Amino acid sequence: MNRTASLHAILIVSALTILPPILFGIWIVIREKRKAAALEAAAPSFSPQAPATPSVRSKSGAFFFRSFDAPQRVYLRRQRLVLACGLLLTWIFFVYFSSGLMSQYVSAYAGQQPLALRVWYSYLFHISNGAATHGIFAFGAAALAAGELGPASAVGRFRRTRPLSRSFLFWIRIGSVLSALIFSLVLAAGASFILLLMLYGPVWKHLDHGAQPTAALIANARSQPGPTVDDILESSRSGAGHFTWALQTSIPRLFLSIITTQSFFFTLVILLATLPIGSGRKKITFVAVSVYVFFMLYIIFIVVGSGVSPELARICFLYVRPGPPPPYIFALVPVMGSAALLGLASNFSNRNDG
């Protein structure tokens, strides 16, 4: 890779990583200043401009909102706050997914192999290897959703004493935050893929350039004493294993695995938060400890267990490193698991009024 391309990659990835929070901060400051100015100018009396019934401006909005009554529309509109969290998550996931495109990571893999292979492998490795990190954000999103579900918090109590059914409150809240989580993963994946194209082009089309040196290494291993074929495939210096794994990796299934796994984590926290066990601090401690234990077990499994029991990882649709993908059908396992957890959580939430 020449120095200019490397510098471009560093600059673009750094800019995309740093600029959004700076711009967001500037926007917040301007917004607050405008608000303060508007408050100073406003009459001290209560004279709301908007009609009491939430209006629907667009045709698509009218279609969407027509089956909801006024309080339900108000609650749906309040979910716009989730959009901001979704944007933040998109940026975080994007930074994480794109980190493999940084030139120092690309250079870290198999110097003997061509650039296209190194870029592709680095990209896949950083996406798949972040399973644990993504989990933290799924837990955070679940905490955001769960905080408003019960009557313990001021916001939760306010919602629960408005004319809205418990199941409506549960499914809209969970649905909006879970959708934001999934969409942020999808958007971040798409954006990182576009960045890959912008920086290096369609590298996956040029992986055959790596076939020749890999074949030569394997042929050499077979004909001469020394390292075996397995040794060569496992060696990060040779890049033969990287080549093989990069060829075997299915990028749609890699992203699908991240989505299904994170959705499962999300629903697990929601279930824990709605279990009818204690209240207040006791409940928070119970959920935090349970999540911590589960998360540690998960990390141990993906670090050690998935190598020891690859079949279990496949069945759970856990795809945590480049290589042969699990079949699509196994995606149903975490999806069904998440649906079951949500069903239970909904049941508990409906009965969880103390």
Place this chain on the structure above:
Amino acid sequence: MTAFAIQTHSLVKTFGLGRKQISAVDGLSLHVPEGSVYGLLGRNSAGKTTTIRMAMGLARPTSGTIDVFGLNPTRDPERVSVLRQVGYVPEDKMLASLSPRKLLELNRSFYPGTWSDDLARKVIKRLELPLDTPYMKLSLGDKTKSALAAAIAQCSRLLILDEPTTGLDPIALDELLRLLVEDCTAEGRTIFLSSHQLAEIEQIADHIGIMDRGKILLEGPLDDIRANFHRFTVTGASLPAGGAAILSATRDAHATRYIIQRDPESFSHELICNGATILDSNPMSLNEIFLELCRTAESREEVSA
């Protein structure tokens, strides 16, 4: 036949299990007539807030029933119908953590059919509510005012206020009581408020319920209660030791003091017929009635334990 805004039958609510079980509400039977200003009085931990939480669908009864306008507030979709007709100020006054203006605007959009901007403005003005102070900077009194303004301007059929005077200064308190009487009892609307501040309740309530340890000790129209409760200081040879009308009788060296809870005129007539001398006879204030009922209930419980 009287229609009731809130009605409970043998309502029980327990928390915890086994030895740690606590009965917050213990066989409560309450009748809040529609169109009344009903004051639920009780000491701390009497079960007032738990009863209100059950009426709002925030807690489920362990046993017994609670109806609000004949609907079950613990079960959807009846609960939603109940909440359409109820304005609520919780005990801790924590509602949505918003500035008063934002809270009012948000609440307004939840009740487009009944909300009154004029009434909202009136409450804001009378209670001197700072509209744009951030929630975190609001004093307890201002949080109370904010929650009250949001609930009152809803113009609901039933207004449930849990300790609505917390943090209010005497002027704001006076304004609130006047607002409740002038603007919240029109068109047959009901106010149900809990408090242990008896003087305030006495000013506006027409019905009273006195609760202690999860049970109702006394319930009825305030005027009837005032008319029925009487204190007699009596001397004589053959004085009655007990009876349905006598709440308590205390003897000392010189006289016997009776607290009568029913038909004081008959009791006085009976005393005179028995040759007793009535040294003193006074009606009782609500505060005195409350104290006497709580003390009697406590001593009876100690005896039975």
